[in-house]
Amino acid sequence: MYKPVSNLYFEISGGCNGSCPYCVTGKNRILPHEQHSAKWQFLTPERCYETMVTLQDKGLITPSVTTVQLYNWGEPFLNPQCIEVFQTLADLGYSFGISTNASVFRDIPAHLLKNVTQIIFSMSGMTQKSYGRNHGFDVERIKSNIRHYLEDWKSKGHVPPRALSFHVYQYNWLEIFAAHAFCRELGLAFTPGYANLGHFELAKQFLTETLSPSLTDKVMSELFTFYIPGQVRPNDFRCPQFDVLSLDQDGNVTLCCGTDASVPGFVIGRATNLTREDILNRHQRSESCKLCQKIGIDYVGHSRPPITF
Numbered sequence: 562m563y564k565p566v567s568n569l570y571f572e573i574s575g576g577c578n579g580s581c582p583y584c585v586t587g588k589n590r591i592l593p594h595e596q597h598s599a600k601w602q603f604l605t606p607e608r609c610y611e612t613m614v615t616l617q618d619k620g621l622i623t624p625s626v627t628t629v630q631l632y633n634w635g636e637p638f639l640n641p642q643c644i645e646v647f648q649t650l651a652d653l654g655y656s657f658g659i660s661t662n663a664s665v666f667r668d669i670p671a672h673l674l675k676n677v678t679q680i681i682f683s684m685s686g687m688t689q690k691s692y693g694r695n696h697g698f699d700v701e702r703i704k705s706n707i708r709h710y711l712e713d714w715k716s717k718g719h720v721p722p723r724a725l726s727f728h729v730y731q732y733n734w735l736e737i738f739a740a741h742a743f744c745r746e747l748g749l750a751f752t753p754g755y756a757n758l759g760h761f762e763l764a765k766q767f768l769t770e771t772l773s774p775s776l777t778d779k780v781m782s783e784l785f786t787f788y789i790p791g792q793v794r795p796n797d798f799r800c801p802q803f804d805v806l807s808l809d810q811d812g813n814v815t816l817c818c819g820t821d822a823s824v825p826g827f828v829i830g831r832a833t834n835l836t837r838e839d840i841l842n843r844h845q846r847s848e849s850c851k852l853c854q855k856i857g858i859d860y861v862g863h864s865r866p867p868i869t870f
């Protein structure tokens with residue numbers, strides 16, 4: 562008997578304004594453009610509603626069990642109708658999480674803040690030198706926006722659970738102390754983590770040693786990759802993505818949130834047009850999923866050592 566998923570990843574914005582080189586939507590992405598899939602398309606409240614209702618009718622989600630994570634590769638607050646999407650989810654009884662680069666400020670109505678399970682602020686440095694190399698915005702503006710969000714929520718009487726996801730690179734790891742102090746000052750949970758290879762194609766080329774020498778040098782000099790060589794994927798490893806449901810901004814069920822539109826078979830089909838079995842069997846039927854397991858992208862992607870602080 563299949564149970565409703567705990568986490569539904571629903572991309573609310575197909576694009577991002579950040580520059581992160583290792584992200585599929587980053588303006589400075591390091592692989593050639595045709596291997597990426599940045600789509601500047603946004604989830605509408607109407608598409609959100611019909612998709613949620615059909616998944617619920619199929620028994621795949623339910624408000625008492627499922628949290629909607631409104632992000633994957635895009636920046637949620639760029640969606641001009643994000644508040645209407647939040648309202649749609651709230652009307653259906655769902656709670657939702659958001660991960661943002663805090664480059665724009667959105668006035669979330671007080672009554673909707675209670676439906677927010679967590680807001681994650683994503684940063685890749687505490688100085689302009691390191692942060693500008695990755696996300697690319699003015700770092701002081703970002704810190705100011707985070708403060709603004711927290712003050713705004715406090716004034717509305719409800720501050721949702723919040724965290725700072727600090728992406729650790731070789732060139733910013735010493736700033737982890739400043740990031741920690743920033744979190745203590747503002748009451749943010751601190752969740753540092755090694756920046757990873759970002760997306761499927763880059764991981765595939767890196768792990769099969771087909772990435773160009775110049776990009777291999779870049780990866781080796783910027784990311785922490787010490788935990789990758791010699792890793793052997795256990796035969797019984799079960800990809801955690803099998804227990805997650807993911808959707809793009811157009812209401813399409815996708816293979817998983819570790820893949821993107823440049824991966825063959827990424828889009829399974831519009832949720833409203835698929836059967837429950839089409840959705841449940843999507844991994845077993847996918848050649849990309851088999852390749853991912855064969856190369857061990859799934860294992861490497863889920864086995865980064867934690868940074869305890």
Ligand code: SF4
Nearest residue numbers: 800802817850853859
């Ligand atoms: S094995 Fe790879 S492609 Fe398949 S669900 Fe896991 S991360 Fe996605």
